[in-house]
Amino acid sequence: MKNKLAFYFDFLIIVSIVAFLILGFFSFFRQFSWWHSVNVIIAIAGSFPTFIATLRALVKMRITIDVFTAVALGAALYFSPDIRSAQYIILMLTSARLVDYFTQGRTKQAIGALLDLKPKSARIVKNGDEQLVPLESVRVGDLVMVENGEKIPVDGVV
Numbered sequence: 001m002k003n004k005l006a007f008y009f010d011f012l013i014i015v016s017i018v019a020f021l022i023l024g025f026f027s028f029f030r031q032f033s034w035w036h037s038v039n040v041i042i043a044i045a046g047s048f049p050t051f052i053a054t055l056r057a058l059v060k061m062r063i064t065i066d067v068f069t070a071v072a073l074g075a076a077l078y079f080s081p082d083i084r085s086a087q088y089i090i091l092m093l094t095s096a097r098l099v100d101y102f103t104q105g106r107t108k109q110a111i112g113a114l115l116d117l118k119p120k121s122a123r124i125v126k127n128g129d130e131q132l133v134p135l136e137s138v139r140v141g142d143l144v145m146v147e148n149g150e151k152i153p154v155d156g157v158v
Contacts, residue, residue, distance in 0.1 A: 006049070007101050010094045013046040017087050017094075024084065039083045046090035047073050049097070069093055122153040 020039055023029045050073055053066035069089075076086035121132050125143040138144065138154050146152055 003101065003104075007098065010049070010097050010101075013042070013094050014091060014098070016042050017046060017091050021084060021087060021091075036083070039087070043077060043083050043086045043090060046094060047077065047086070050090075050093055117151070119151045119153040123147070123150075 020042060024035075024039075029035055047070075050066055050070050053064070054070035057064040057066055073086060073089050073093075076089055077083070080086060119135065121134055122138050123130050123132050123145045124138060125131075125145050130145055135153055144154060144156065
């Protein structure tokens with residue numbers, strides 16, 4: 001649930017930043033008194049995940065990429081008279097996080113598919129009789145029978 005909530009938050013940040021960057025090219029929208037305030041609020045909300053990750057890294061006494069991005073983001077928020085430079089940085093960071101969510105999800109699916117290929121049982125031969133037993137019951141020295149087309153359930157000597 002936490003990753004899903006973070007995904008939706010990042011998606012909302014991207015949509016709002018892109019919308020305000022596009023609308024900011026038209027002077028009509030910049031004449032409103034609330035325009036700059038809303039842009040600052042979006043920039044601060046978008047930089048929140050980066051600053052939280054930076055605090056976690058600094059508490060653990062580690063310098064991570066989040067520390068460097070937080071410094072760049074803080075400088076853009078503080079020194080730039082136009083908030084758009086900070087919004088571009090936030091847009092890039094948030095887009096990278098969204099790509100990371102997708103790649104993590106696909107990696108988990110691929111690993112799960114590989115684990116599903118593993119056989120759950122093995123056919124062992126004891127006293128001339130074949131028995132289908134769970135894979136955990138196979139011991140060193142057991143004779144494992146593998147039929148044509150079956151997956152080999154355990155490592156061993158052929």
